[in-house]
Amino acid sequence: MIAFLVFSIKSKMLYTNSMSSNVIFQKMEITREMRAKHKNQRPVTIWFTGLSGSGKSTLANAIEKCLYEKGRHTMSLDGDNIRLGINKDLGFSEKDRVENIRRIAEISKLMNDAGVITLTSFISPYIADRQKARQIIGEENFIEVYVSTPIEECEKRDVKGLYKKAREGIIKDFTGVSGPYEEPANPEISIDTSGKSIEESAEIIMKYLRDNNII
Amino acid sequence: MIAFLVFSIKSKMLYTNSMSSNVIFQKMEITREMRAKHKNQRPVTIWFTGLSGSGKSTLANAIEKCLYEKGRHTMSLDGDNIRLGINKDLGFSEKDRVENIRRIAEISKLMNDAGVITLTSFISPYIADRQKARQIIGEENFIEVYVSTPIEECEKRDVKGLYKKAREGIIKDFTGVSGPYEEPANPEISIDTSGKSIEESAEIIMKYLRDNNII
Numbered sequence: 001m002i003a004f005l006v007f008s009i010k011s012k013m014l015y016t017n018s019m020s021s022n023v024i025f026q027k028m029e030i031t032r033e034m035r036a037k038h039k040n041q042r043p044v045t046i047w048f049t050g051l052s053g054s055g056k057s058t059l060a061n062a063i064e065k066c067l068y069e070k071g072r073h074t075m076s077l078d079g080d081n082i083r084l085g086i087n088k089d090l091g092f093s094e095k096d097r098v099e100n101i102r103r104i105a106e107i108s109k110l111m112n113d114a115g116v117i118t119l120t121s122f123i124s125p126y127i128a129d130r131q132k133a134r135q136i137i138g139e140e141n142f143i144e145v146y147v148s149t150p151i152e153e154c155e156k157r158d159v160k161g162l163y164k165k166a167r168e169g170i171i172k173d174f175t176g177v178s179g180p181y182e183e184p185a186n187p188e189i190s191i192d193t194s195g196k197s198i199e200e201s202a203e204i205i206m207k208y209l210r211d212n213n214i215i
Numbered sequence: 216m217i218a219f220l221v222f223s224i225k226s227k228m229l230y231t232n233s234m235s236s237n238v239i240f241q242k243m244e245i246t247r248e249m250r251a252k253h254k255n256q257r258p259v260t261i262w263f264t265g266l267s268g269s270g271k272s273t274l275a276n277a278i279e280k281c282l283y284e285k286g287r288h289t290m291s292l293d294g295d296n297i298r299l300g301i302n303k304d305l306g307f308s309e310k311d312r313v314e315n316i317r318r319i320a321e322i323s324k325l326m327n328d329a330g331v332i333t334l335t336s337f338i339s340p341y342i343a344d345r346q347k348a349r350q351i352i353g354e355e356n357f358i359e360v361y362v363s364t365p366i367e368e369c370e371k372r373d374v375k376g377l378y379k380k381a382r383e384g385i386i387k388d389f390t391g392v393s394g395p396y397e398e399p400a401n402p403e404i405s406i407d408t409s410g411k412s413i414e415e416s417a418e419i420i421m422k423y424l425r426d427n428n429i430i
Binding site: 029030034035038039061064065068071073074075076077081085086089099103106107109110111113114115116136 | 244245249250253254276279280283286288289290291292296300301304314317318321322324325326328329330331351
């Protein structure tokens with residue numbers, strides 16, 4: 001027998017007396033605040049934006065490790081788990097690119113509702129899309145990290161060989177080569193990873209999180 | 216300065232020496248297992264299915280409270296946070312209904328990846344859609360709870376006045392009245408809430424979770 005006499009019931013639902021006569025109904029459910037309190041943290045979304053090869057995923061991964069080691073509850077969203085999962089129906093048309101970012105933002109919001117600090121690593125080259133993400137997630141929960149590594153450095157790394165293919169015209173509309181990247185005007189954090197160690201870059205973000213009482 | 220010498224790096228990315236010379240790279244990242252371990256739980260999806268008014272949301276809410284009180288980390292997905300958020304672009308055509316359930320399943324999977332026990336409350340009337348959800352989420356993580364309250368009882372409750380509107384023809388394709396509901400053949404749990412208190416119904420599910428070492 002489960003011992004809860006003060007019982008919650010969703011929205012305006014009320015059961016008939018036949019369902020339960022000995023239960024005190026109370027309009028209350030588990031909230032975002034309760035889930036966050038459970039995890040002893042302030043759930044925010046850390047939104048990494050920047051060119052391919054700028055270091056978004058590497059930095060997000062580093063930050064997630066730092067947070068994990070501090071007992072924080074995190075989730076990372078990236079191409080691997082989004083493009084192959086919920087967004088696998090989307091292509092690369094303008095409409096689909098907008099929808100791609102919109103869904104990522106909605107999922108980030110749900111993750112935040114679950115009390116989880118969320119890290120997203122997507123090029124997200126358009127100001128309008130990132131602005132929409134900020135609106136969906138909420139200004140107070142949105143930390144835009146512009147990974148501003150210059151294209152020369154990104155192209156020198158060319159981890160996945162994408163720049164080479166873009167220069168050869170094999171990949172069309174490649175951000176920074178044949179497609180636009182709109183720089184954030186007022187990102188919460190801006191990091192050029194060239195000439196910095198990953199620890200140095202990560203520390204800039206960790207300091208921001210500490211200074212803003214997020215961790 | 217962040218003290219991690221053994222450092223992880225995502226997938227096949229390797230930085231040039233200029234990025235960092237004193238860091239030992241290691242292909243490792245924060246995994247689903249690590250996030251679950253952090254929360255000391257086995258992240259599963261509890262998928263409530265049944266007619267409108269059968270008690271899905273009320274039961275999900277009750278279970279979430281029980282789990283919360285036991286220190287478990289949970290998230291609830293329902294019409295309120297899905298239809299008004301990520302799925303607000305979807306209508307009620309057959310194609311959109313399939314897509315609605317697919318996205319809910321993908322989000323549940325991501326929540327499980329985040330280590331969170333997920334509760335979903337959607338009529339989800341079609342066997343094929345629920346089967347697809349099971350595949351996406353993974354057989355071992357999917358607990359189908361069929362809330363089998365008879366339609367007469369659901370209609371008697373008619374919490375939102377929807378049955379009345381369906382009978383009057385104001386709402387078309389209403390599950391159980393003018394639209395089909397395909398009963399689960401082998402749900403993990405089946406509960407008829409009529410004549411049971413919420414505690415009694417909730418205890419059936421909590422017992423299942425205990426017996427199967429989920430909590």
